[in-house]
Amino acid sequence: MARGRERRPARLNAAPLSLCVESVGAGGDGIALHDGVRHFVPLALPGETVRAMPVLRSAEGVRCRLESVETPSPRRVAPFCPAFGRCGGCAFQHWEAADLAAWKRTRLLAALSHRGFADAPVAETLSCPARTRRRATLALKGKKLGFREEASHAVAAIDACPVLLPQLSALIAPLRAVLAPLTADAAVALAWTDSGADVLVRCADEPGWEGREALAAFARAHDLARLAWDSGFGAAPLAVERPPAMIFGGVSVAFPDAAFLQPSAEGEAALRDAVLAATEGVSALADLFCGLGTFALPLAARGARVLALDADGAAVAALAAAAKAAPGLAVAARDLFREPLSAAEMRGLDAVVFDPPRAGAQVQARAIAASAVPLAVAVSCNPASFARDARILADGGFRLVSALPVDQFPLSPHLEVVAVFRR
Ligand SMILES: C[S@@+](CC[C@H](N)C(=O)[O-])C[C@H]1O[C@@H](n2cnc3c(N)ncnc32)[C@H](O)[C@@H]1O
Incomplete structure (x- = not known):
């Protein structure tokens, strides 16, 4: 639908419906078709028949409130928190962990397929434990x-x-x-x-x-x-x-107010280990969107020369101070959306690691695609922007070698991925 003609969401005053849930959408809601219109029902699982109250109509479909589960899925489990369903902090405590892990992997496959990656080499989801959020x-x-x-x-x-x-x-x-x-x-x-x-x-x-x-x-x-x-x-x-x-790669970094931190120590370890494994033997690389040095410091501790860039001045200052204890690590503040590290600046690097915010790194990915760097490692918390950036790299001559879904937000619809691209 053309943007200007998009209907504004409208509150509904309808009667409850009996709906058969077919799938779970990207936001974590169960999706049912009714009169050809998609109905979104929070806390509903595939295969379930639910009673749901339509509350809001938008261009996407009809948002409903779950009234009751008439036929529960055999994969439904009892939530472990008494506030689940009332509190919006968690979207999933009612689904078997294995199903949730498989659903997240499917989301990544779907995002990649949408960008033309057929049979993408996506590993099984690495799930982090649920009660570790820091x-x-x-x-x-x-x-x-x-x-x-x-x-x-x-x-x-x-x-x-x-x-x-x-x-x-x-x-x-x-x-x-x-x-x-x-x-x-x-x-x-x-x-x-x-x-x-x-x-x-x-x-x-x-x-x-x-x-x-x-x-x-x-x-x-x-x-x-x-x-x-x-x-x-x-x-x-x-x-x-x-x-x-925080201590990264054995080096202590001052933690500025409200600085970025991976959501759990287990998630951080999973991402760091995947980045370290992908860059084994690399001697000079850039860590773009480096934050406080979650990857840059362990990479430098392994003896690599690392150029670490991020737009957050407080994070960069903290990492630059810590870099005195990390020979080989150079740190600078830079807005990589406006001024990506250019192909010329990447000359001589063996690899680039990039871990952008949810919007992804479209402009930076174009610069990596135009460079001669043989290895790129993408870390992303958004399958859609990741797949878009992956397409840019692939069109620039990179091959997607592996993608590891890391479920470090285990009770939410969010998903992290570490992907390796080689020329
Ligand atoms: C997902 S965090 C990753 C940080 C780090 N790699 C880590 O694992 O802790 C994204 C980072 O992107 C940085 N960022 C956001 N917008 C940026 C921009 N336009 N240019 C450079 N960095 C940016 C944020 O400051 C944040 O540190």
């Missing part, structure tokens, strides 16, 4: 602290979250208590660093003296590494017990 952002609205409800701005209050590391989950109820005096909405970012918990509260309300004392006492009582506050003018620390830091 970063999350909670919303505080009224007195409720938790994740947003499914397809809503409302917050589903939780006291704990079994998907998070227990050390972070244990902070939720006490955080709600210490933040109770706030009148404005807030976002609370939690990260488990190698120095302990790092908590950043984003809220337009500035804590007064009493509030600051209560927050500092909270930080001490819960042994936080750092508690910082951002009222819209940048984060300022309220309490620093130990400067938060």
Whole structure:
């Protein structure tokens, strides 16, 4: 449909329907056809008959609310969290792990096939354990602290979250208590660093003296590494017990406020090991979209010369400081969307590793395709933008040698991939 003629989503006031769910869509919802229109039903599985209330019509189809499961799938399992279904933090706790892993692999195959890769060499999904998440952002609205409800701005209050590391989950109820005096909405970012918990509260309300004392006492009582506050003018620390830091490749890197961190230590290890395996024997390479050096530092520790680039000034400064302990590592700030590393700059490199944000690395992929680099390793959290970039590399003469789906967001529809391209 032409963009200008797209229908605006319309609220529906319809009666519940009995629907047969055929598949699970990219967003994690069950999909059923009714009168030739796709109906999306959260928490419904293939093969199930469900009773569902249509709530919103859009160009994609009709979004429904699950009322009840009339014929459950034999692959349905009991969720392990009492908030599942109410809290929008997880899309899947009701599906056999093996089915979920297979579905994620199929999504990657479909994205690649859509870009013309028939029979792509996609490995079985490497699944990370579910209860190991080391970063999350909670919303505080009224007195409720938790994740947003499914397809809503409302917050589903939780006291704990079994998907998070227990050390972070244990902070939720006490955080709600210490933040109770706030009148404005807030976002609370939690990260488990190698120095302990790092908590950043984003809220337009500035804590007064009493509030600051209560927050500092909270930080001490819960042994936080750092508690910082951002009222819209940048984060300022309220309490620093130990400067938060991460260790990559044996080197400690200061952890800036709200810096990027792979969602679990297990996920990070899976990606790093795949990148290290793909670049075995490589002596000079670029790590593009390097963040804090998750790959660059282990690569440098192995003796390679590494050029690490990222647009995040705070991350680059932290990695540059850490690079003093990592001979062979050069670090610079660069917006790789506007100014990709050029084919000429890649001359002499044996490999390029790139790990862009969800939008992918279209412009950078074009530069890699135009270069003489013999090996490219793509790490991506978005199968669609990854497949688009893979097509650019393939059209530039690269062969997709392997793609490893890594499920490091095991209860969500998201998927990570590490792919190796050679000339
Ligand atoms: C998925 S993270 C990967 C970071 C790192 N490779 C890691 O594993 O921790 C994506 C990174 O892309 C960086 N980034 C986002 N937009 C960028 C741009 N236009 N140019 C360069 N880097 C960018 C972010 O700062 C972030 O560090």
